[in-house]
Amino acid sequence: MKKECVAMLLAGGQGSRLYALTRSVAKPAVPFGSKYRIIDFPLSNCVNSGIDTVGVLTQYRPMELNAYLGNGQPWDLDKSDGGVHVLPPYLGAGEQGSWYKGTANAIYQNIDFIDMYDPEYVLILSGDHIYKMDYDKMLDYHKRQHAAATISVLEVTLEEASRFGIMNVDENDVIYEFEEKPKEPKSNLASMGIYIFTWSKLRQALIEDENDPTSKNDFGGNIIPNLIAKGETCVAYRFRGYWKDVGTIASLWDANMDLLDINSGIQVFDKSWPIFARTNICPPHVCGPDAVISHSLVAGGCDIDGTVDHSVIFENVTVEHGAVVRYSVLMPGTVIKAGARVEYAILAENAVVEKNAVVGEDKGPIAVVAGGVVVDAGSQVPAGAMYTEESKGGEA
């Protein structure tokens, strides 16, 4: 059936700067904020915005992400018409197939999928940002501006601007130039990696881009500049609200800490724009007789009998008597044994900190323990370390 707007979510990124956290999962599947995974934010935004057809483009380590998405039921995307579709790269009959060469190529390879819904518009999203946004308002703006492309932008400081793709606009917010990480930015409008295209224009641009052997097949680097060069109307849509890129350990930790200010930022307690997640079946958490918990989020299934302060605790975490956890993110199944100390750290799923071990130090930088790794009793993981099975072996 025809859809007005189909969303395509680029979820193939490796997230190499999250190294120890993305060794076995794609970045969008990285746990975030006690209950969620990063991809829950764009997916929930879609559903809350009335978009019920989402293609998720996967490539790197897709197993866990595929299992997480399943039939899309947690997001009400289990639909007979539309819903969530996982789209890996594929080999066509008698042709050369290939991995997705770039963001634009990923969409190019799925033109047939989009055509199946014959949409007027296509929304391009990425799976590495934490934000709440009504895409329907952006779509209204796109229609009102009669644009070929609308790019959601955030006003940043000029110092920050050199880290982003920057949109240079005229007085009507029409983009005349896109600059990737400019040394001397002319504008402070940073691309949020959220695009709405009129599908007929994008479809043509994708085909032309694919035929250009010099192209990097990238939205920011190729598709948008080409549309501007052809004189198509590309406009900036100014977004005001919380938006955080979680592509690095420091920013992922920051974004988790931001969540603790429950009345500002992303406001996960605000029911008017709920964030949905696939939740594990677990009983409520339990605070033991000696638990001390302050300024923290704690999810179901945990057993806390130690001290937890300024931390984000996922499901089924154990913090034993006498253990101290401060300014840290403990992903599902983490175990902190008696007398251990964890500060300014991110512990991936099922990591274990044995008795009296120490991870990180006050004020950081952030120490990371990879999934399933055991920090031996009495040992120490220094601040800023990436502690993995290999690095552990190396130290011994």
Next chain:
Amino acid sequence: MLNNVHGILMTNQPGYNLKDLSSIRSISSVPYGGRYRLVDFILSNMVDDGITDIGVVLQQGYQSLLDHLGSGKDWDLARRQGGLRLLPPFSMPSSNSQRIYQGKMEALIGLKDYLSEIKQEYLIVADADIVLNISLEDVFEKHIASGADVSVVCSRKFTDSPDYATYFTLKEDGSADEVLTRPEGDCYESLSIYVLSKSKMIELVDYSAARGLNSFSRQVLPLKDKLELKVVPYLFEGYAARFPTVADYFEKSMDLLKKDVRDDLFNPAHPIRSKDRSDPATYYGSESKVVSSMISDGCVIEGTVENSIIFRNVKIAKGAVVKNCILMKDVEVDAGASLNCVICDKSVSIGANRTLSGCETYPIVYAKGTRI
């Protein structure tokens, strides 16, 4: 896997009295353990052991149960074949007389058509108000091995005030000897989970219909010798709880604060499922003090909580003190309020600086939506 077994859950318990907790809902949908309804336990046990075809016999006050079960998708029971079958009382022949059924047999007589269409050869019929985590697969295997006509799951740790249960003394071969209505000497207490073949059940339903028998445990089972029924108790050693009174509900809810009880009930390999809601995690404020308590998702706790069971989305403001309480979903406790030994049903709100106190043996229940 119990794919030749059909589950039937009975959702009402005549004779139970949980005051305001059960006046607005059937016993089986009484909230329990922070995020569950009583029905979740036996229903999850059935699903975990591979029963995919389950009928739920509704009686009165089933609105909240319908809300909770929905299509059954949270138990993987929203299926094209089989799945969850809700059986409202309108199918009873006696419904024209406004009479509600008093026992299993009366309900099943009304559901004769449903019974005869069941595809599976065996039935597990259970009351949906018992809290336990049991391997029904094991119960079924022992049922087959023992050659019993009826197996009854039993406990030796009595769960009830004696008015509500059935007890068995045993013969040397392990089958039931006498069926008692009060415990006497060395006996087993029935947990009201029965295994029998569909054909035997239909036979007993017809027999009961002809003689006006309403209760399976108290009228049919005592006739076992006359009916030549081999009734075999299955001894369940794990934790089990039922709540005929508010005091039972309070006391046994607090059992959840014991680790061994939690480990018994919440086995990750045999999970208790419940209705899924998208709540965030629980936020603890900078001045919160929470010890020896069970806390569900979505709460904002800035005050003090001790020895309590807190359901989802409860708000406890700064300076509020909650001790020995059960606070259900969406309860709000304002700053400076003090609560001891009270049970607040859903959406109760307690104003600032109010003091409410019950007693361990006589906890006070505040009805859904009460504002104080």
